[in-house]
Amino acid sequence: MTTDDDSVLLRREGRAGRITLNRPRALNALTHAMVRRIAGALDAWEHDTAVTTVVLDGAGERGLCAGGDVRAVHDDVRAGGGAAAREFWRDEYRLNARIAAYPKPYVALMDGLVMGGGVGLSAHGGIRVVTERSSVAMPETGIGFAPDVGGTFLLSRAPGELGTHLALTTARMGPGDAVHAGFADHFVPAARLAEFTAALAEADPAEAVRAFAAPAPASGLAAQQAWIDHCYAAGTVEEILGRLTDSGVAEAKEAAEAILGKSPTALKVTLSALRRARLLPGLAGVLEQEYRVMCASLADPDLLEGIRAQVVDKDRRPRWRPAKLEDVTDADVARHFAAAPGGGLGL
Template structure:
């Protein structure tokens, strides 16, 4: 690609701006939701620019002012599952998760501008990059439990490393993090006012090294308005420190803080199976690297999308929009430990194979809060000793 080349490749624009490779997700009417063709286009551009000595860094942003990327195209996945097709889901997850890992390990700086709505697959594109920008209009979320799915695209790795129990709070409620909360949770690195993004892009085009990128972002970065999670750390860490969703809900419902009781109401409306699988996945993720987490998520994604809850959740949220999903089962007590663990078993059509094959599976030790481990719950929560295990 030359400096003058602006090439529409399906729903991604790929061009060179000086020493900057620039990718723009170009489905603004669909909030830049990610399709399989878009994943392939992004991967091909990264192939080209990795070998091009004239490209010093890559910038990824979204068209329009409403969203960086609202996630994967779940309507397309819903249609495939409704038609009884398995291959489209397996192909999408396989290529998407490999792209997530590639972004995290790319040898050149990747700058992502998570302006506006950034959910699910948008987190996978944006939050694994080396330089991650949010603006005052950023809203980051992993809302998968609301549609009978579970956090993926390396979301378990990211949320599992947020301070205290903040990541678990976001995962079980499906709630959004504004710019300050995204920085606190380690999902972003710098806040840049939306009105300065154009000037920042121009400045990045002149970068020649990673140090140049660091300097540009430092020059444009400002402090965001305060978020709400830091002040809520007390009740969040206290209430989410259990290893059974039932115990977490009970603690939230009994808490004196109104925000805690509101969180309990949010969680109670989400898919019971998804909640228990998500808790297990995040507890395990604290001891795993990114590639291992992606491997586990691949297993879970193929398994959980084969369940009725995924189709029902997308129907209620996206198709009919009645916001009244009928989960199967409808009660947490009806989701057994065996029901949870089977989602982590090897996929029938092969594992993703990014991480270490020796992973032993979910832990089964007793809860640190004492008592017997309950059906469908995670093992003991390890203490944090750093990001890498």
């Protein structure tokens, strides 16, 4: 069994400080202990002149990180009302902000599956690398809550209404899509990833990128920007669904079907969070908003139900409450943006 001490492997390789998420059987799902360990390493290496670059990757063959350990959140809410979940999110979001502002090059190797909390650890870094195996997503509406870890910051700043599409459908981005949407910067073929990583131990990261990066594959989502922008510019989730259904575009109808399976409350809260995030000046303000939303979500029945259906029982048949979009009121949405208990993140 992986312990707290080895759930994140820390080491020096040449001039690089290496962070490896090491829970491969759990697809490197992020725990509170892992967040603290990463934060401690960043603190130590910031002032270590022997470390000039930080490199993040994940153990195993499947991906960097499947997200936060939502089963632990589920168990904490059932047992204690979510106090531990609030502390986890507080430290996690502070770490996301720390990564974005880190004064040394922070290279994230986004190989394989990268979702939720994995996006928070990688997509705020200064150098974000995908491969042909990369699959990037924010899956939160499918498990009863809204995108977090700075996800609404990234999504709200994606081209046109692409971020709204990704958030409401939980669609996965391939490498070209991730670069197009602003979640990644560079494409390195998987066959060259080990060599690229080794170069980071000695070379300047910008030089290593020039030596190993290749043109990213074409983005399938970019080719669909026209109908995405039209349909998702509508003011409500109900109107978005109407436009998708009536568009005559097969992909749009598939998107509508995907949205209809998600939590109605989470969908409406997510749309509001994205629209509000566009008006906030930076990542810190968006993370503060996400923390309020997540704390409020602890009182939603859909949070526990979504995790139960997708992660605990895995029956894939969530019973959302309320079950219909029209039964989610403006007041239901608004309460998610009220001040969080115990204050905010202090960013």
